[in-house]
Amino acid sequence: MPFDYMTYLREEKLPHMWCPGCGIGIVVKAMIHTFTDLEWDPSDIAIISGIGCTSRAPGYMDMNTLHTTHGRALSFATGIKMHRHDKHVVVIAGDGDMSAIGGNHLIHAARRNININVIVNNNNIYGMTGGQYSPTTPLGAKAATAPYGNLEPSFDLVELVKGAGASFVARGHVGNGRQLNTILKKAFDHKGFSFVEVVSNCHTQFGRRNKMADPMNMISWISDRAKPMKKFEALSDEDKTRCFPVGVIHEDVSRPEYTETYQELIDSLNNGN
């Protein structure tokens, strides 16, 4: 199906505020592609974000859009989904927003298995505030607050969220839009909590400090390290530390979805009890 930008974008809000070449645009494009594919009515979608470059995405999308406080998108989304579990609730945020200040909400939403679709644009840095290191900044990489190289080990968000009990976990990257569309479609279709990490580029704040100021250099750096699960597993231990697996990494359709479970409670309490 062709893209339907007009249905899902607030054209009048363009041009967007992102740097030329920023990976966020690729993620937004993949989202629109997915909405189009799934034929979701924009009035039935709420898209919620936190604070940061990525979290400005909802402002450009023509649906119910909520730009919340830093890190808290999932808590607002949970309230919305509980009250209107018949609707689509999508969260988009950056790595700092979702895994540092918002980390607690992420693991608990995953544990509840509430039907919210989360996309994390992971560019390994705090972009908007000026390039400070985030929980996903690689060890040794430079950042505004790590001028001598990052001393902290980084999170593997996919493993983190899988460990927290998410029933759908996947990873894509901005170097492969077609694959990202496929992944997002599966994620949005999944009943239960779904989490998609998109490995992305912030050449302005991360690249510039790490010899990749050109967006294409950064996207190549990302693409070269992205390996489908089978190929990733065949890598040597040393290569594995440099690369990352992409695709659907975990899917469990047997787990009950939280708002459905709650609805069953409501029904049982109101049927003759």
Next chain:
Amino acid sequence: MKESNGEVKFLPGNIVVAEAAVAAGCNFFGGYPITPSSEIAAHMAALLPRRGGHFIQMEDEIAAMGSVIGASLAGAKALTATSGPGFSLKLENLGFGYMVEAPCVIVNVMRGGPSTGLPTHPAQADVMQARWGTHGDHPTIAITPAFHQETYMETIRAFNLSEQLRMPVILLLDEVLGHLSEGVRPPKPGTFEIINRKMTDQPPDKYLPYDTSFGDVPPFVPYFEPGYHWHTTGLNHDETGFPTTNPELVTRDEERLMRKVTGNRDLIDKVEYYMADDADVGIFSFGSTARAAMVAVKHAREQGIKAGLFRPVTLWPFPNKQLKDFAEQLKGIVVAEFNLGQMVYEVERTVQSTIPVIRRTKVGGVPITPAEILESVKEIS
């Protein structure tokens, strides 16, 4: 509307809040356990699913506040309850609620101390925090009932005000009121007023989420109404809901938010007086401390002192005008509050230096007694 009361129920204040919230139409509760407010959450967890509503225990206080605002934007009448430390955590999202104009009610069952303090003991030390806790200029409505019947009715009023003015409303109880059991006679359904937020009558292409042409409270549309697609942000925004840094628009909007309170004092204000008509010694007190103040008034009267109580039920906005009027008949006023002196600043600001203002403050977890208040009354008489 004249309410007609039903049967007497003997309930702790926290349960009264939960019962009244449901009576007011509350259909969402997002909470987090904290003493001494937890019974509100527990009771809501039992009540809501029976009525098709939703309860959720969130992973922390911040998330509880976020879930409440999210639910409200989706159209729910939402409640959360907490106590001091939890209230501190909720404040950022509370400010978001003021900014995006999401109706909801936040209960703070106040406990002693800064920090963890005295979790199982009462205090009234979060009253300034309720007014000024979240950053930036913002309007505040905070209500401090003193009796369970009043708590019931004021919980309903808190919901009504939040819906009518599209803003969070704070209900301040304390550990004594939360845990004390006393009789209440809830009004029969249909015999009291329930106000729901005003919905827009504009079609989607004409709808502006912060349209001020209908007054200072913009008509609402919940998420998912076909075609409306409005944008909600904590950034300063214009009437379209989208961010702006235009100084004029920002100023106009922030002033409008304040005006929702300053321009609706007749709806919001509520002061109760006790033996105040001929009083020449005033007592200013609120919440559970006001109960001790009433006893002090009686004892003072027995001793020939013409004492009278000024009791704000709506604590914020502060009843300056009412207090100024009352002060005109007084030789002096005692401010009895269960903290080290907070509302006394407002009282002093109001009466200026026309009469002496005597502080009767206390911390330590043991409520102020009538005898202590009487002692202060005698300093004036």
